[in-house]
Amino acid sequence: MRLRTGVALVGVAAVVVAAAIGYGVWDRVGPLLTPDECTAQVSGRTVTLSVEQAENAALIAAVSVGRGMPARAATIALATAYQESKLYNLESGDRDSLGLFQQRPSQGWGTEKQIMDPYYATNAFYDALERIGDYESMRVTVAAQEVQRSGFPEAYADHEADARVLASALTGNSRHAFSCRIGDAPDAARTRLLDSGLTRRADVVRREVAQLFGDPPMGGFEPGGVSSGHMEGSAHYDGRAVDVFVRPISAENKVRGWAIAQYLVAMADRLGVQHVIFDDRIWTSGSASGEGWRDSDPPERSGDRAILEHRDHVHVDVFA
Known part of the structure; x- marks a missing residue:
């Protein structure tokens, strides 16, 4: 058996409401059922994951970003979780092995409950990786083996x-x-x-992003008309939207913004995310999600293109 990612993150399992059902109709001419899935495409290589695998992969990467670790650390952790659990949070394994990294309580990784919390397990892996010291110069499989001590090191x-x-x-x-x-x-x-000015679903998103990526200025519900800076009809006025700022605009903050944006897409099913906008691109749940990241066309009534492009913040809104 396996446990869904994120259930212990920020202690909000009880308030994360039911997410999208695993199939949708995508063909306008004849109904065609296609399973929900996630893909990553870099340098001509495509990786396809189930939604559950994607949630786990996104969490592993997000923790590395939040800790200020290089992408190399995420590569090592992801290769390890692929081998150990196929990126699923397994409730059993060889002897007393558990979770994403098949860590063993008997080997000092933590209690069963702790290891089954993907956030705890991922941090435990990175704690051990950092103790190696020169992991960045090692082959990925060597660094992973230094942490895991597997019987199959290659x-x-x-x-x-x-x-x-x-x-x-x-x-x-x-x-x-x-x-x-x-x-x-x-x-x-x-x-x-809630007191945050957000719906419960949006507040879960706000707290989860703050826990993983740090607590930058975030804007939620802003009362009043369009003078607040958001267009009429914006989800901000319903308390369904959160802006995560990555200021000042720089190459480093652009990378951080895309880490946050793509994490939110990976968690869209679990968190009830409807739209994610960053750097003049938009991802939309539902039938449009099959199109991936699209150019964010500015609404006709907007005179401030900076608001529409979302260059200095990630906008995320959730379903009502």
Whole structure:
């Protein structure tokens, strides 16, 4: 058996409402059922994952970004999780091995409950990786083996190419390179605003991003008309939107912005995300999600292109 990613993240399992159903109708002429899935495309190589695998991969990459580690660290961690669990949070394994990295309580990795928390398990892996010291100069499989002490030390190399693609996309080093096809909208959730000025679903997103990537200035609900800077009809006025700022605009912050944006796409099914906008690109759940990241066409009524391009912040809004 396996456990869905993110259930312990920010302690909000009880308030994360039901997400999209796994199939959607995509053909306008004749109905064609296609399973939800995610893809990363970098340098001509494509990696395809189930939504559950993508959530785990995105979490592994996000933790590396939040810790200030290089993309190389994410590559090593992803290659390891590929080999150990196929990027699923397994509830069993060889002897007492558990979770994404098949860590063993008997070997000091933590309690069973801790290891089954993907956030804890990923941080435990990176803690061990950092203790190696020169892991960046090692072959991926060698660095992974230094952490894992596996009986099959060369097996990690089998997954290195795919891990590099995912790491490059999900750490933001490859822009709009990761996308998910998500079918139906989630069930309706409570729309009453919390003290944060956000709906419960949007507040979960805000807290999760803050936990993983740090706590930059974030804007949620802004009362009043379009003078607040958002267009009429914006999800901000319903408390369904969060802006994650990556200021000042720089190459480094652009990478960080894409890491956040593509993480949110990977988690769209679980978090009920409807749109993600960054750097003049937009991803939309539902039938349009099969198109991946599209150019963000400015609405006719907008006179401020900077607002529409979202160059200095990631905009995310959720379903009602």
